[in-house]
Amino acid sequence: MASVRAIKSSTLVLEPQVAGHAEEMFAILSDPAIYQHENAPPQSLDWLRSRYARLESRRSTDGGEQWLNWVIRLPSSEVAGYVQATVRGERASIAYELASVHWGRGLAYQAVDAMIAELAARYRVRNLFAVLKRSNVRSLRLLRRLGFSAASAELLAANPVEAGELLMTREC
Numbered sequence: 001m002a003s004v005r006a007i008k009s010s011t012l013v014l015e016p017q018v019a020g021h022a023e024e025m026f027a028i029l030s031d032p033a034i035y036q037h038e039n040a041p042p043q044s045l046d047w048l049r050s051r052y053a054r055l056e057s058r059r060s061t062d063g064g065e066q067w068l069n070w071v072i073r074l075p076s077s078e079v080a081g082y083v084q085a086t087v088r089g090e091r092a093s094i095a096y097e098l099a100s101v102h103w104g105r106g107l108a109y110q111a112v113d114a115m116i117a118e119l120a121a122r123y124r125v126r127n128l129f130a131v132l133k134r135s136n137v138r139s140l141r142l143l144r145r146l147g148f149s150a151a152s153a154e155l156l157a158a159n160p161v162e163a164g165e166l167l168m169t170r171e172c
Contacts, residue, residue: 004058004068005122009114012107014070017082018056021071022049024079033100037133064088066123072098072111080107083115090126092119108142116146120172130168131161143168 007014015021026045035041042048058067066087072080081098094115098108119125130148132139148168151159161167 004070007070007114007118009110011075012080012110012114013073014083014111014114014118015073017052017069017071017084019049019053021079022052025052025071025082028079028081028099029097031099031101034097037136037139068115068119068123070111070115072107074102074107081111083111085115085119085123085125087119087123087125090124091129092123092125092127093129093131094119095130103138109145112142112146116172126172128170128172129159131165132168134164134166140166140168146170 004016006016017025022045026042026048029048030041032041042051052069055067055069059065060067067084068087069082069084071082074080080102081096083094083096085092085094094112096108096112098111102108116128119128128148129151130143132143134140148170151167151169155169156167159167
C-alpha cells in the first residue's frame with residue numbers, strides 16, 4: 001500500500017487529512033448550503049476529530065479498502081473542502097465537498113482531477129465511481145466535465161443505488 005502524500009495542482013495543495021484538520025473542516029462542513037441534496041453536518045467538533053482520527057489508519061478494519069482523504073488547501077492557506085476515495089483493488093469510489101463560498105470557481109474540478117491522476121498513477125486505479133442525487137445538477141456537471149458518464153444498466157444492476165440517485169463511472 002502506498003502512503004498518502006500531498007498532491008499539488010497548479011494552484012491547490014491536497015493535504016492528507018488528519019485529525020488536526022477537524023477544526024478547519026468543522027466550519028466548512030457546518031455550511032448548510034452543502035446539504036441541500038443530502039447528508040447532514042457533523043454532530044460536533046469532537047465527533048469529527050474522532051472520525052478523522054479513525055480515517056488516519058487509511059484502511060478498513062478488514063483490510064479490503066484503502067481510505068484516501070485529502071483536504072483542499074488554497075494558495076491563501078485557507079481550507080476549502082475535501083476530496084476522498086475508497087479504493088478496492090483497481091476500483092475507487094470518489095466523493096468531494098467544498099464550502100459554498102468556493103463554488104463556481106473551478107476548484108472542485110482542479111482538486112478532483114488532481115486526485116484522479118494520483119489514484120491512477122500511484123494506486124493503479126482503473127475504474128472510478130461516484131454516486132450523487134439526481135437533483136444535484138452542479139455535481140453532475142462537474143462529473144461530466146471530468147469524463148464521467150451514467151453507469152450502464154449492467155453495472156447499475158451489480159452496484160445498485162437508491163431511488164433518486166445516479167451512479168456515474170469512468171475509466172482512468
